[in-house]
Amino acid sequence: MTRFIEHLVEPRRLLLYWQARESKNRSRYCVGQLIKHGDDVWLQYGVDEQEMAEAIGMGFKGYPAFPLNRSEHRQHVLDAFMRRLPPRNRRDFGRYLELRGISRDADISDFALLGYTGAKLPNDGFELVHPFDEPPTAFEMLLEVAGFRHEAEIGVSHLKEGDSVRFAPEPDNTYDRLAIRIESQGRKLGYVPRGQLEMLHRAIDQGASVEGVVFRLNGSDDRPLVYVLTSVTRDQSAIPKTAQRLEA
Structure with missing residues (x-):
């Protein structure tokens, strides 16, 4: 494993x-997508109609400044979403990148930066997820372990940066x-956070191996x-799916 992406x-x-x-399980819903159109970025609500309906039932009212009475916003x-990130000219911006697994001298666009960082804020519940629709044969990403506070069988004091991790599917979950x-x-x-599950399963179906190490302990x-x-x-030699092992 490398230190950075x-x-x-x-x-x-x-x-x-x-x-x-x-919600009882603090459920996450995919409520829309940001799509590149040339030099512009559009917001579209309702990628999945059923999931959108469930989100609205749980109180989703749209992203601020982009009301739900329009399914698509182009201006x-x-x-609006870049305001969720610190400005690039801030003195500690390089450190901000490094804490998210990105080298401070990386050549990364604003749009990619939103996807790789998630652009999360403490109190509004929104997060952006890079779907890696057409990934290369090798790529990296930083994942926050979901449910650590309630699910972990090991305390954070017993972990250290660089510890290897194993990924184990739970089809009977x-x-x-x-x-x-x-x-x-x-x-x-x-x-694994819900937003990355379909992408990881798709990669494994294509013969990928998934490895991980503890990168950062925080909170x-x-x-x-x-x-x-x-x-x-x-x-590239694509071992059949039945022979694949999903582990570090």
Whole structure:
């Protein structure tokens, strides 16, 4: 594993997720997508009609400044979402990149930066997800371990940067048949975030191996956060899916 993301993939679109904080399971819903159109970026709501309906039922009212009474917005979309990130001319911007697995001298577009960082803010529940629609044979991404606070079988004090992790699918998972468990030292840490599940399963179906290491430990005592630098590598010789192993 490398210290930073080495293969930056320029996205054609980004998925917009929203977390319903009042739901029992703090469910995440894909409520839209940001799509590149030449030099412009458009926001489209309702990628999945059923999921959108569930989100609205849980209180989703649209992204601020882009009301739900229009399914598509074409003006000032990129600017609105870039305000979720610190400006590039800020003195500590290089450090901001490094904490997200990106080298401070990386040549990365604003649109890709939104996808690789997630552009999360503390209180509004929105996150952007890079779907890696047409990935190269090798690429990397930084994942926050979902559910660490409630699911982990190991305390954050027993983890350190560089610890290897294992990815284990849970097809019989009660809540999501696509669930992928993340383990370290033989014990459960949590899960791959919902937004990356379909992409990872698609990669594995294509013969990819998935490896990871603990990249960063963060957060507070009552809400510890664990980030895993994840490498996806597809073997050109394509071993049949039944022979693939999804582990570090």
